[in-house]
Amino acid sequence: MKKTLSLTLALALSAGLLAGCGNSGNGSGENEERVVNVCSWGEYIDESLISQFEEETGITVNYQTVPSNEELYSILSMGGANYDVIVPSDYMISQLIEEDMLQPLDYEKIPNFSKIADRFKNLSYDPENLYTVPYAWGTLGIIYNSTMVEEPITSWDAMFDTQYADQVLMINNSRDALGIALIDLGYSVNTDSEEELQAAFDLLAQAKRDGVYQAWVMDEVFDKMEAGEAAIATYYAGDYLSMLENNPDLEFVIPEEGSNWFVDAMCILKDAENVDEAHEWINFMASTEASLKNMDYIWYASPNQEALEQYPEYYEETYGEPLDMELYEIMAAPQNVLENCEAYLVRPEATRALYNDLWTELGIIS
Amino acid sequence: MRQNKLSLFAAPYVLWMAVFVVIPILMVVVYAFTSASGGFTLDNFARIGSYAVVFTRSFKLAIIATLICLLIGYPISCFLAREGARFQRVALMLIMLPMWMNFLLRTYAWMSILENTGLLNRFFAAIGLFDLINGIFGTDLEYFKMINTQGAVVLGMVYNFLPFMILPIYSVIVKLDHRLIEAARDLGADSVTVFRRVTLPLSLPGVLSGVTMVFVPAVSTFAISQLLGGGQQLLLGNLIEMQFKGTAYNPQLGSAVALVMMVIVVICMTVMNRFGEGEEQAVVL
Numbered sequence: 001m002k003k004t005l006s007l008t009l010a011l012a013l014s015a016g017l018l019a020g021c022g023n024s025g026n027g028s029g030e031n032e033e034r035v036v037n038v039c040s041w042g043e044y045i046d047e048s049l050i051s052q053f054e055e056e057t058g059i060t061v062n063y064q065t066v067p068s069n070e071e072l073y074s075i076l077s078m079g080g081a082n083y084d085v086i087v088p089s090d091y092m093i094s095q096l097i098e099e100d101m102l103q104p105l106d107y108e109k110i111p112n113f114s115k116i117a118d119r120f121k122n123l124s125y126d127p128e129n130l131y132t133v134p135y136a137w138g139t140l141g142i143i144y145n146s147t148m149v150e151e152p153i154t155s156w157d158a159m160f161d162t163q164y165a166d167q168v169l170m171i172n173n174s175r176d177a178l179g180i181a182l183i184d185l186g187y188s189v190n191t192d193s194e195e196e197l198q199a200a201f202d203l204l205a206q207a208k209r210d211g212v213y214q215a216w217v218m219d220e221v222f223d224k225m226e227a228g229e230a231a232i233a234t235y236y237a238g239d240y241l242s243m244l245e246n247n248p249d250l251e252f253v254i255p256e257e258g259s260n261w262f263v264d265a266m267c268i269l270k271d272a273e274n275v276d277e278a279h280e281w282i283n284f285m286a287s288t289e290a291s292l293k294n295m296d297y298i299w300y301a302s303p304n305q306e307a308l309e310q311y312p313e314y315y316e317e318t319y320g321e322p323l324d325m326e327l328y329e330i331m332a333a334p335q336n337v338l339e340n341c342e343a344y345l346v347r348p349e350a351t352r353a354l355y356n357d358l359w360t361e362l363g364i365i366s
Numbered sequence: 367m368r369q370n371k372l373s374l375f376a377a378p379y380v381l382w383m384a385v386f387v388v389i390p391i392l393m394v395v396v397y398a399f400t401s402a403s404g405g406f407t408l409d410n411f412a413r414i415g416s417y418a419v420v421f422t423r424s425f426k427l428a429i430i431a432t433l434i435c436l437l438i439g440y441p442i443s444c445f446l447a448r449e450g451a452r453f454q455r456v457a458l459m460l461i462m463l464p465m466w467m468n469f470l471l472r473t474y475a476w477m478s479i480l481e482n483t484g485l486l487n488r489f490f491a492a493i494g495l496f497d498l499i500n501g502i503f504g505t506d507l508e509y510f511k512m513i514n515t516q517g518a519v520v521l522g523m524v525y526n527f528l529p530f531m532i533l534p535i536y537s538v539i540v541k542l543d544h545r546l547i548e549a550a551r552d553l554g555a556d557s558v559t560v561f562r563r564v565t566l567p568l569s570l571p572g573v574l575s576g577v578t579m580v581f582v583p584a585v586s587t588f589a590i591s592q593l594l595g596g597g598q599q600l601l602l603g604n605l606i607e608m609q610f611k612g613t614a615y616n617p618q619l620g621s622a623v624a625l626v627m628m629v630i631v632v633i634c635m636t637v638m639n640r641f642g643e644g645e646e647q648a649v650v651l
Contacts, residue, residue, distance in 0.1 A: 071611045078617075166511075172597050174614060208598075215514050215596025220477070229481050356614035363600040363608065364419050 034059040036277035039072065039083040041065055041264070042219065043242075044136070046297030053284050059277045067218060068173055076101060076269070084272040085281055087135050089262050091175070091344035094125040096267070098346065103270045104130045109279040112286035112304075119335075120303035123263060124345055132265035133282050134303035136295075138237045139333050139341055140176060140260040143221075147249045148231035156184035156255045158232055160207040169224060169233035170204075172216040174359035175344060176260070177204060180234055183257050189342050192351045201358045208365050225250060237330050238300035244327075252330050254337060261333065261341035263303070301332035308332055391628075397621035410622035417605060417623065424602040425630075427516060428585035431523035432531075435580045436573065438524070439531035443572075444565070446532075447539040454540075461529050473522055473593045480512040480521075480594065487512075514596030522590035523580075530579035538572030539565070578635055585631065602627050 034057075042065040050061045064083070066072045069092040075081050076096075088096065096102050107113050113133055120134045144153045148167065159168060159180055171177050179189040181200035191197065207213065214230050221233050226246040240252040266285065268278045284290055291307035292314050302308060311332075315323040333341075347355070401407040446457055464472060479485045487509040490496060496507050512518055542565065550560045588603030595601075602623065609620025 070615060074611055074615055074617075213596075213598065215598060217597065220593065223478065224481070227478075227481065227483050229483050356616055359614040360605070360608060360616075360619075361416075363597075363604065363614075364417060366419065366423070366598075 034274070034277050035062060036060075036085065036274045036281045037062045037064070037083045038085045038087075038281060039064045039066060039081065040087040040135075042067065044087070044264075044298055044300070046294045049285070049290050049294060052290075053281065056284075057277075057280055059280065061281065069175075070173065082273065083269055084274045084278040085266055085268055087264050087266050089264050089344070090123065090125040091346045093132060093265060093267060094346040097126065097131055101270055102131045102267045103272065103275075105133065105268060105282070106279060109276070110283045110286065112283050112288075115288060115306055116286065116303050117305040117308065120263060124343065125263075126265070132267050133286050134263050134265045135285065136238070136298065136300035137261065137263040137303055138300045138331070139254055139337070140180075140234065140262070141237055141240070141252050141254040142232060143225055143235055143240045143243065143250055143252050144232045145225065145228055145230075145247070145249050146251050148228065152251070153232065153253055154256050156180055156257050158255075159234060160184065160203055160212060162207075162210045162212060164232055165211045166214050167231035168207075168212050168214060169221055169230045170213045170216050171221075171234045172218050174355050176234065177216075177362075178355060178358065179260055179344070183255075183259065183342075186257070189260055190345045190347065192347060194354065197351075197354055197358060201362065204362055205365055208362065236300075237333070238298060241299035241327060241331055254333070254341070258340040258342065261338050261343055263343070264300075295331075299331055394621045394624055394628075397618050398625045400618060402616075402618060410618050411626070413619060414622060414626055420600055420602055420605050421627075421630075423516075423599065424585050424627075427520055427523065427599075427601065428581055431520050431527065431584045432577055432581045434520070434524050435528050435531040436577065439528060439576060440535055440569075440573070443532050443536040443539050443569075446536050447542075458533075458536075461532055465529055469526060470589060470593075472526065473590055476518075476522055476525065477513065477593050480518055482509045482511065482513065484513070486510075513594060514598055516595070516599055518594040519591050519599055519601075522594040523584045523587065526590065527580040527584055530583075531576040534575040534579065535569060535572040538569050542568055574638060577638065581634075582631060586627065 036059055038061055040063070044065070045063070047063075050063055053059065054061055066075060069089050072086065072088055073092060073095070076083075076086075093102070110133060116134055120137065122129045123134075126132045142153050142156070142158060144158070146152070149158075149164070158164060159170065171180070178197065178200050181203045182189050182191060182196065185196070185199055185203060187193075187196045187200070215224070217224065217233075221235050222239065222243055224230050225233055225235075225243050228247065228249070237252060237254075240250065244250050244252075266282045268275060268282075272278055285294070286304060288304055288306040288310070291302035291304040292310060295302045295307060295311060296314065296318065302311075312323045312325070312328060329337075398410055399406055399408070401409060446454055449457070477484075481487070490510065491508075496509070499505065500507055546564055546568070547560055550564050555563065585601075586603045586606075588601065588607045591597075591599050591601040591604055597604075606620045606624050606627075608614045609616045609623070
């Protein structure tokens with residue numbers, strides 16, 4: 001019996017190893033099969049687009065995901081990955097550019113770049129637009145369950161309010177969590193001031209000690225909000241729309257103090273091995289057709305101007321009912337809302353270290 | 367000659383250990399003693415003092431989980447070892463069965479069981495438990511708070527690591543020489559004495575490896591505390607993970623924490639093994 005057991009375990013282990021090798025083993029061959037290694041966020045693509053691209057071009061896509069910008073950064077800086085295309089957010093892009101980890105794109109190979117709306121070009125993270133093609137954009141806001149709060153939420157104060165003790169899910173990454181506290185205190189999300197960051201930390205720490213937070217979560221938020229497990233959470237607009245499909249009581253608001261808006265853009269790593277394939281992939285994903293399909297699936301707005309304009313029509317054709325324009329505006333926030341929102345910019349080393357220290361300190365408070 | 371040939375077979379394992387165990391540990395040591403710019407420093411260790419809370423919390427929860435595993439696992443092993451071979455096979459299979467499923471998946475499942483609106487609480491509500499309690503005590507209880515507590519974390523540890531306690535203890539007990547027990551009986555020992563003087567001391571090696579196999583993963587877990595503790599009950603594993611996987615990127619500090627944890631665990635294990643060896647010898651004598 002024991003032999004069978006250990007044999008089974010050994011088999012299972014080696015199967016895992018082999019599978020691991022299968023994923024990472026390809027990527028170099030020149031006249032062999034063409035491949036492109038893409039790394040993005042989870043639930044962030046309509047996977048039928050991958051097979052469509054593979055059929056059209058004969059290029060095999062190795063699609064992998066990481067949960068956060070910070071994790072992507074640590075994977076890249078430890079040199080443990082062979083990605084060609086990555087899709088980081090704005091502030092991480094500028095950090096990667098600063099550290100010379102991206103390569104300039106050949107925009108002649110990406111004709112669909114011309115379809116990107118002008119307001120998503122030359123943004124602060126890539127002022128001359130040499131390295132990036134925007135992939136999706138959106139806002140951060142409060143998601144709340146209208147049956148569990150007494151009045152509509154309008155302010156970030158709700159995230160720190162003992163009135164909602166044990167009913168709040170705080171977002172579990174340093175930039176967003178401290179960012180929310182900064183906005184609530186009326187500071188910029190891009191402050192380098194130690195005092196302001198300390199004040200933001202104190203706000204979060206006090207709320208944590210007061211038992212406001214039921215949990216600190218990332219994607220666990222889907223299950224918890226859909227099940228009515230918590231009343232209030234902070235998360236991204238696109239994900240709210242996914243949750244809404246499973247729980248119609250959920251509401252989304254960009255609080256009156258303003259919020260963060262972000263762009264995730266496709267970039268090619270400096271040491272990418274499949275540069276041509278990477279350009280083809282980027283061009284494909286930037287096309288109007290792919291953007292429409294993708295937007296419909298992930299509920300994050302595309303930066304493709306045509307896709308943005310055609311989406312309501314596309315929705316009606318696909319589902320046979322008109323698109324709720326209120327939802328459309330949550331997905332693709334209108335310009336006046338965006339003006340009240342601030343994008344994250346990369347912070348100098350000292351501030352990043354402070355963020356890390358404050359975040360660790362916040363974690364050990366019980 | 368023959369010995370040498372056989373030792374060739376050990377070569378892959380030695381190589382494996384060197385590449386995947388020794389080198390990583392050396393890297394952790396190097397990281398722990400360097401600063402971000404690469405120079406030698408003891409700063410990382412100086413900072414660890416402020417994480418004492420996390421150390422105590424981790425060790426406390428891991429010790430509790432290990433004790434519970436032992437309390438549940440030992441009787442089960444004894445019971446199993448006494449049953450017929452067929453029953454043993456089926457029971458072992460059942461104990462192993464959950465391990466064939468992905469660990470994260472199982473922990474996620476516990477999340478939906480323990481949640482305030484989860485399966486367990488809905489079940490309690492359905493059988494009218496809350497109405498009953500509220501009726502008696504005049505409270506307005508709607509659910510038991512189970513998720514996001516230290517109890518939930520311990521439960522997750524016990525659930526996930528219990529097989530690691532049962533299997534080694536069982537495999538020692540099942541091989542116990544029955545003649546020893548019979549001899550003890552012949553010499554007039556009652557069953558309590560037999561257990562105390564014969565079975566227990568002889569099963570100690572199994573207990574020790576069981577304790578090690580439960581305690582070490584429990585003290586360093588991060589997934590269980592994130593999912594069942596709601597990210598509120600930061601454990602050493604979470605602290606280390608944070609330093610490597612981004613939310614607070616500082617591999618040097620992470621390595622220092624990992625190293626200190628490793629040293630403490632090794633000390634605990636050595637002390638325990640000493641104690642174990644002594645017992646064993648006493649029995650042999």
